[in-house]
Amino acid sequence: MQAIRGEDILKPRWDPALRSRALRAVCRGCLGALAGAAAGAAVARLGLRGHPVAVLLLVVVPLGLAALAAVAGGLIVLAGPIGRALRRFAAPVFWGAVIASVLLIWGVAELMGFVGELARVDPVPEAVTAFGGPLTTGELRESLRGPGRFVLLSGLLWPLQFGVVRDLVVVAGVVAFVSVFAMFAIWWERKVSARIQSRLGPMRVGGWHGWAQSLADGIKLLGKEDLIPAGADRPLFCLAPYLAFVPALCGFIALPFGAYWVFRNLDVGLVFVLAMVGVEVIGVILGGWASNNKWSLYGAMREACQMVSYEIPMGMALLVVVTAAGTLNLTEIGELQKSGWASWLAFRNPFTFVACFLYFVAALASCKRAPFDLPEAESELVAGFMTEYSGFRWCLFFFAEYAAMFIVSGLATTLFLGAWYSPLPVRWGAVLAEGGLLSRAVHGLVFCGPLWFVAKCILLIYVQMWIRWTLPRVRIDQVLYACVQVLLPLTMLALLGQSLWELLVPRGSALGLAANAITSAIGAVLVMGAVGAAAYGRMNRRRLVGSLAVEHLPGA
Amino acid sequence: MARDVLLESVPDLRADLDRESMAAADVRTEEMLVNMGPQHPSTHGVLRLVLRTDGELVLDAVPHIGYLHRCAEKIGENLAPYQFIPKTDRLDYLAAMNNNHVFSLAVERLAGVEVPERARYIRIIMAELNRIASHLVSFGTYGLDMGAFTPFLYAFREREMILDLFEAACGARLTYSYITIGGVTHDLPDGFVERCREFLDYFEPKIDEYNRLLSYNQIFIKRTGCVGVIRPDEAIAWGLTGVCLRASGVRWDLRRCLPYEIYDRFEFEVPVGLPPGGVPPVPAGVPAPKVPAGTCVGDCWNRYFLRMIEMYWSVAIVRQALDGLPAGDYRSKVPRNLKLPEGEVYFEGENPRGQLGFLIVGDGSPIPYRVKARGPSFCNLSIARRICRNCLLADIPAIIGSIDVVMGEVDR
Numbered sequence: 001m002q003a004i005r006g007e008d009i010l011k012p013r014w015d016p017a018l019r020s021r022a023l024r025a026v027c028r029g030c031l032g033a034l035a036g037a038a039a040g041a042a043v044a045r046l047g048l049r050g051h052p053v054a055v056l057l058l059v060v061v062p063l064g065l066a067a068l069a070a071v072a073g074g075l076i077v078l079a080g081p082i083g084r085a086l087r088r089f090a091a092p093v094f095w096g097a098v099i100a101s102v103l104l105i106w107g108v109a110e111l112m113g114f115v116g117e118l119a120r121v122d123p124v125p126e127a128v129t130a131f132g133g134p135l136t137t138g139e140l141r142e143s144l145r146g147p148g149r150f151v152l153l154s155g156l157l158w159p160l161q162f163g164v165v166r167d168l169v170v171v172a173g174v175v176a177f178v179s180v181f182a183m184f185a186i187w188w189e190r191k192v193s194a195r196i197q198s199r200l201g202p203m204r205v206g207g208w209h210g211w212a213q214s215l216a217d218g219i220k221l222l223g224k225e226d227l228i229p230a231g232a233d234r235p236l237f238c239l240a241p242y243l244a245f246v247p248a249l250c251g252f253i254a255l256p257f258g259a260y261w262v263f264r265n266l267d268v269g270l271v272f273v274l275a276m277v278g279v280e281v282i283g284v285i286l287g288g289w290a291s292n293n294k295w296s297l298y299g300a301m302r303e304a305c306q307m308v309s310y311e312i313p314m315g316m317a318l319l320v321v322v323t324a325a326g327t328l329n330l331t332e333i334g335e336l337q338k339s340g341w342a343s344w345l346a347f348r349n350p351f352t353f354v355a356c357f358l359y360f361v362a363a364l365a366s367c368k369r370a371p372f373d374l375p376e377a378e379s380e381l382v383a384g385f386m387t388e389y390s391g392f393r394w395c396l397f398f399f400a401e402y403a404a405m406f407i408v409s410g411l412a413t414t415l416f417l418g419a420w421y422s423p424l425p426v427r428w429g430a431v432l433a434e435g436g437l438l439s440r441a442v443h444g445l446v447f448c449g450p451l452w453f454v455a456k457c458i459l460l461i462y463v464q465m466w467i468r469w470t471l472p473r474v475r476i477d478q479v480l481y482a483c484v485q486v487l488l489p490l491t492m493l494a495l496l497g498q499s500l501w502e503l504l505v506p507r508g509s510a511l512g513l514a515a516n517a518i519t520s521a522i523g524a525v526l527v528m529g530a531v532g533a534a535a536y537g538r539m540n541r542r543r544l545v546g547s548l549a550v551e552h553l554p555g556a
Numbered sequence: 557m558a559r560d561v562l563l564e565s566v567p568d569l570r571a572d573l574d575r576e577s578m579a580a581a582d583v584r585t586e587e588m589l590v591n592m593g594p595q596h597p598s599t600h601g602v603l604r605l606v607l608r609t610d611g612e613l614v615l616d617a618v619p620h621i622g623y624l625h626r627c628a629e630k631i632g633e634n635l636a637p638y639q640f641i642p643k644t645d646r647l648d649y650l651a652a653m654n655n656n657h658v659f660s661l662a663v664e665r666l667a668g669v670e671v672p673e674r675a676r677y678i679r680i681i682m683a684e685l686n687r688i689a690s691h692l693v694s695f696g697t698y699g700l701d702m703g704a705f706t707p708f709l710y711a712f713r714e715r716e717m718i719l720d721l722f723e724a725a726c727g728a729r730l731t732y733s734y735i736t737i738g739g740v741t742h743d744l745p746d747g748f749v750e751r752c753r754e755f756l757d758y759f760e761p762k763i764d765e766y767n768r769l770l771s772y773n774q775i776f777i778k779r780t781g782c783v784g785v786i787r788p789d790e791a792i793a794w795g796l797t798g799v800c801l802r803a804s805g806v807r808w809d810l811r812r813c814l815p816y817e818i819y820d821r822f823e824f825e826v827p828v829g830l831p832p833g834g835v836p837p838v839p840a841g842v843p844a845p846k847v848p849a850g851t852c853v854g855d856c857w858n859r860y861f862l863r864m865i866e867m868y869w870s871v872a873i874v875r876q877a878l879d880g881l882p883a884g885d886y887r888s889k890v891p892r893n894l895k896l897p898e899g900e901v902y903f904e905g906e907n908p909r910g911q912l913g914f915l916i917v918g919d920g921s922p923i924p925y926r927v928k929a930r931g932p933s934f935c936n937l938s939i940a941r942r943i944c945r946n947c948l949l950a951d952i953p954a955i956i957g958s959i960d961v962v963m964g965e966v967d968r
Contacts, residue, residue, distance in 0.1 A: 197709040294590050298949065301611075370703060371775055379598035379701045379953050470769075472776045473703025475950045476612055548717055548758040 019076060026073040033066035090208035101180060102451075108173050109261065170263055174252045182402040183214035189465050196469045198549060224391035229292055232388065236290035241389070241396035244283025248403035251276035255410045256331045257450040258420045269330035270322065273411060274315060277366060280404055281307045284368075284375060287397070288385035299384025302476055303375040306365055309483035310372075314362035316491035320355035320498045321415040324348050334419030338448070341423040346416035347520040349505070349512065351498040356416040358491050360460075363408035365483065368401065370468035374476055409460035413453060417460075420453040422446060587615065594623045598701045598953035601963030603937075605944075605952065614952060617944035619937060624967040632927025636893065637663040637916075638737050640927065645731035647929060648965040650693050651908045653686035653722070656735035658905035661816060662914040663737050666901040667894055672885040675739030676818050680877045681752070682725070682734060684870040688759070689718040690908035691863040691870075694960045698860055699770050701957040702779050707770045714762060717755050724748060737894065739887030749878055756871050763867050764843050771861055777848055780856035784943040784955035787854060794939040797932050798910025799862045800959055803829035804854035810906040817905075822876045827865040829858035836865045839872040856958035863908075863960075893922040900926075909933050909960055931965035 040058025075082070086093055187202065191209065194201030202210025228237055254269040256262035266272050281303060288300020324345055325333045337344050346356040365372040376384035386397055413419060424447055432443035445451060474482070505512045542550050593604035602623035608616040628647060632640050637659070644659045645652040657679055664671060671679075696711030719729045724745050726734040734740055770776055786796070791804040801808055809826040811819040825837040834847045845865065851857045896918030904913035910932025917926040936959050944955055 193705070197706050198713060199709060294588060298612075373703065374950075377703060377950070379703060380950050382597060469706050471704060472699065472770070472773060472779060473950075474775050475779055475948060477948065478775075478778055546758045546762065548755060549713060 023073060023076050026069050026076065030066050030069035030073065033062045033069060037062035037066060086212075090211065094208050094211045105173060105177065105450075108169065174263065175249065178249055178252060178403050178406075179399065181406060182399045183218065185402045185405070185461060186217070186398070187211060187214045192462065192465045193469045196466070198545065218395065221391050221395045226391045226393070227388070229388050231292035233290040233292065236286050237388075238393070240283045240287030240290055241393040241400075242283070243286055244280050244400040245396040245403070247276040247279040247283070248400040248407065251403070251407040254330060255407060256334055256414060256419070257453045258448070259331065259335065261420075261450050261453075262331055265331050266329070268328050270318060270328045270333075270411070270415070273330070273407060274318070277404060277407055278307070278311060280400060283400070284385050284397075287389065288375075291385070291388035293388050295381045295383070295387045296385050298381050299375040299377075299387070302377075302381075303368070303385065305476060306368075306372065306374060306479055306483075309480050310362045310365035310487075313483055313487035313491045314359060314366060316488070316495055317355040317359035317362060318411070318415060320352055320491070320494050321345050323495070323498050323502060324352055325415075330414050334414050334421075337418045338421050338426040340421075340425035341418070341524065342516055342520040343425075344416065344418040344423075344520075344523075347516060347523055349498070349501050349515045350519060351494045351501060352416070353519040353522070355491065355494045355498070356412070358487055358494065359412060359416070360463075362483070362487060363412065364464060364467065365479065367405050367408055367464065369405070369464050371471040371474045372479055373468070373473055374479060377473055379473075405461050405464060406457055409457040409464070410453070412460055413456040417456055418452075420450060421448045422452050585610070592617075592952065594620075599956060600697065600961060603956065603961065603963055603966070605940075605956070607949070607952065609949065612949050614944060614947055614949055617941055617952060619940050621934075621937070621963070621966050624963045626968065628968040629927050629929060632924060634923065636922045637896070637924065638890075638892075638894070641736055642731060642733045644929075645733055646964055647931060647968060648690075648907060648909060648912070648933065648962045649730060650962055651686050651690040652730065652732050653682045653735060654690075654905065654907045655912060656733060657683050657817075658903065658907065658912045659914050660735050660737050661905060662901055662903035662916050663894075663896075665903055666899065666916050666918055667737075667896055669738050669890055669894070670888050671739055672888055673882050674743075674884040675886050675888075677877050677881045678740050678744060678886060679735050679817060680819070680822070681874050681881075682722070682732075682740070684874045684877070685718050685721060685752075687870045687908045688867050688874075689715045691867050692718075694863055694908075694957075695766060695770075695860070698957045698960075701953040702770075702776055704770060704773075704776070707766060710762075710766065710769075714759055717759075721748065721752055721755065724751070736887070738890035739885070741887070743886040749881065752874065752878060756875060760842060760868070760871050763864055764845075767845060767864060771845075771857075771864060772848055777850045777857060779950070780860060780954050780958065781848075781851040783856045783947065783951050784958060785852060785855045786939060786943060790939070790942070791854065794942070795935045796910070796939060797935065798907065799859055799866070800910065800936045800939075802826065803859040803862050805829050810904060810911055814904075816903075819873075821880070822873045824869045824873050827862055827869070829853040829855075829862065836861075838865060838868045842868055856954050859958040859960075895920060895922055896924055904930070907932055909962065909965070910936055912965075929965075929968055931968060933959075933961040933963075933965040934968075937961045937966055 037059050040062055043058055187210070190213065191201045193199075202213035204210055205212045205216045228234055251273045253263045254266045254272045256265070256269070262269075284303045285300045288296040288298075288303065291297075321333070322328060325336055327333060333345070341347070345352055347353060364370075368375050374384075375381075376386055378384075381387070386394060389397060426447045429443045429447035432439045432447070435443075443449075505515075537544060588609050590607040590609055591604065592607055593599040594602035599605065604620040604623065606618045606620065607614050626646070628643050631643055635643070641656055641659060644655040647655050663669070692711040692715045696708035696715075699705070699707035699711075722732055722734070723729050725748060726732050726740075726742060728734070734742070786794075786800065786804045788804045788806050791801045791806060796804075797808075805828050807826055807828050810816065812824070812826050827836040830836055830847045831853055832847050832849045832851055835844055836847070838845060845861075847858070847861070896916070898918055898920050900915065900917040902913060902915045904911045911930070912932055913930035915926065915928040915930070916924050919925040940956060940959060944952055947955070
């Protein structure tokens with residue numbers, strides 16, 4: 001039997017026997033699922049008198065499985081043409097996938113809104129509760145008040161009447177977003193590091209700049225042997241990656257991507273997200289302990305040590321903003337920053353400005369990113385807490401790391417850098433916001449919207465990558481020193497200063513406005529300086545890299 | 557077994573004190589023995605260190621060697637010297653040209669072989685280019701040991717260009733066997749001098765770039781400054797040579813102190829480790845480097861930094877050798893079965909890692925009676941246990957990396 005490799009997705013090399021065997025298996029599965037659905041329909045109709053839940057479990061689920069099998073069969077049959085098309089049109093496929101992801105998220109949001117409208121128009125008290133009353137398709141169709149062509153739509157929408165199902169769909173969307181983002185970030189990190197190191201990075205898989213590299217890597221990791229060391233604490237060893245990944249995922253529950261783009265608008269959103277980032281550490285410590293490997297243990301102990309030192313300055317730096325905003329609700333904090341660049345909380349006064357940088361340093365430590373990557377310090381601890389992990393468990397640690405990077409960047413964006421608003425005051429686009437779909441889309445692109453939030457997060461993640469590929473690693477005593485003896489007093493001072501500022505400098509006073517103007521100007525100069533330096537380097541790169549290394553430049 | 561030897565050999569007061577104070581608090585603590593290597597990312601090959609640790613603190617580090625022993629010296633007793641040249645490539649495989657050079661010089665001294673003038677210049681060019689290549693690897697991997705990945709790739713990008721030059725000259729990229737008894741195996745190819753000059757002009761400004769990227773980085777200085785300090789008297793007592801000796805402030809470089817080949821014809825300085833604020837000598841026209849605060853003579857940072865300065869001087873030597881390169885033969889006529897006269901010769905040359913010595917005993921036959929190599933890595937490694945004591949775990953890669961051992965030469 002031929003093993004299936006990651007590149008088979010794009011370059012199928014199945015022999016006919018294997019292919020027909022796989023096809024037969026899939027067909028059998030499909031037929032079996034269809035038969036199950038038919039039997040389920042009979043049972044549901046005769047035995048349970050068409051109870052909706054019975055229909056859902058006995059008919060819809062087997063039908064879904066059958067559809068999945070059919071899709072798999074189609075993929076097997078069409079693998080060759082699909083692979084050729086992917087290789088041929090790699091760049092359009094990549095950008096198409098990006099646009100499709102955005103559209104999908106938008107579509108899910110619209111759908112949720114639509115179902116929410118339905119529930120409001122024709123409120124059925126039992127229907128809102130989980131698997132509550134028997135709301136039939138007929139009633140749903142009536143609530144749509146449409147002619148017969150809505151039958152299919154309302155049939156499809158039927159499960160969405162339950163809040164639990166809606167939440168599940170959104171959670172699936174969040175998981176998909178995190179997974180897709182982690183895969184993108186891994187690929188992107190490789191490209192960024194390659195640029196920094198005058199290499200090319202992944203170039204083959206998927207064609208256009210190796211965009212499918214993470215996909216192929218993921219499938220490779222799934223196929224790897226799942227090793228558990230003989231002396232390991234098996235249950236804890238298996239649990240640890242999930243303890244790292246699930247909190248990272250939970251952080252997204254309260255992270256607002258936009259004014260209405262938040263899964264649960266919690267009044268203590270900030271505390272919740274911070275707690276989730278903190279809980280993630282337990283997975284790391286547990287994994288290091290359960291591995292029964294001395295290097296892993298070192299990694300775990302370093303992580304514990306590092307955590308007690310960075311968590312306090314991190315939380316205190318965020319408190320500075322909380323005192324400025326007066327709320328812990330992330331959505332409300334975001335709403336405060338709608339009046340353009342100068343209203344961003346980082347530029348409120350000198351203390352929030354300093355707190356922004358302090359938070360970023362502590363956040364680097366919390367993500368275990370260089371120069372604070374001691375728990376997995378490759379040259380000292382082999383791979384630290386991940387030494388004994390392989391395959392999918394290792395993959396989960398990796399996903400957790402990138403998810404955590406997004407979360408801390410998201411917190412920085414929400415609290416300091418204008419959340420989902422663009423540097424332009426949102427009132428300039430008030431006319432657009434009232435218009436039709438197109439003008440609203442333009443409004444979302446130019447003034448406010450989840451795209452701005454994601455873009456800012458990606459920019460901050462880029463800074464993290466830039467730092468990682470530039471700086472050496474600090475030593476454990478230096479981490480403790482930096483966090484406890486430098487960051488902590490500084491954040492305390494910032495908090496004290498911010499409190500006094502709120503007390504003594506009234507909103508709108510001359511001093512407040514002047515401080516706001518100065519810090520905004522410094523921020524603008526910093527950003528423009530970075531952009532200018534990058535542009536200068538890009539334009540003069542042939543001269544800067546020297547005569548002989550020009551051929552090593554990416555794209556040369 | 558190893559543990560017993562280890563625990564007995566190092567009486568350590570700190571551990572005893574800890575035990576007493578901990579016993580009072582009824583807390584049991586244990587020292588942990590950790591095996592670092594022979595498969596470990598930062599032991600530069602197959603060095604194995606047994607660490608006795610107390611948390612992050614390393615109380616003792618015992619190097620174990622021999623995982624790469626290939627009987628090089630015994631093989632030397634069964635091969636004619638020109639057959640042994642490829643074996644010398646595999647001692648310090650990052651500086652194969654220098655190994656060839658020293659071995660050839662030793663044999664030539666024993667057998668009384670004359671070397672043509674052009675060959676001597678070519679040898680200097682190759683030896684110094686290889687010194688640059690070797691120091692580049694050392695610089696890159698040291699960055700890697702400290703967690704900075706990027707300098708490594710820059711260093712290897714530049715090293716590839718030197719390897720291209722070597723490939724043009726002799727066809728090989730790692731084990732050259734280019735310098736041989738009586739000269740070199742081939743003449744320089746057409747255009748070599750121009751390509752070499754182009755490389756030097758390209759490379760010289762890069763050293764300053766590396767310094768700005770890594771050497772003066774505050775984190776890097778904090779990690780390596782005043783770590784693993786070797787006093788000058790210790791350095792001499794432990795038989796250190798090369799950069800490890802000079803970084804402790806001892807001005808001893810065989811190229812200058814006991815000039816061999818034609819090193820006395822070139823102008824170059826021998827930089828040594830300096831206290832903060834010191835300005836090491838560099839050739840005219842390059843930015844003046846300065847030893848930053850937070851370092852001290854004989855520490856890891858100085859050992860690392862001397863290699864950067866030595867690259868400047870190697871560039872200067874290659875430039876002078878290219879200028880003075882005469883026409884003529886590239887190899888003198890040496891009989892295939894060169895009879896080694898009765899007697900022995902011991903010759904040392906300055907390799908990138910220190911003084912490589914060859915003892916060759918002839919008995920009148922073409923095959924030497926005895927060949928013995930004194931590897932600089934082996935001697936330099938001997939001090940590792942002395943300076944790895946009572947440091948942090950993260951200092952171990954810093955110290956081992958700064959000593960810059962090549963296990964092929966330690967185990968031979």
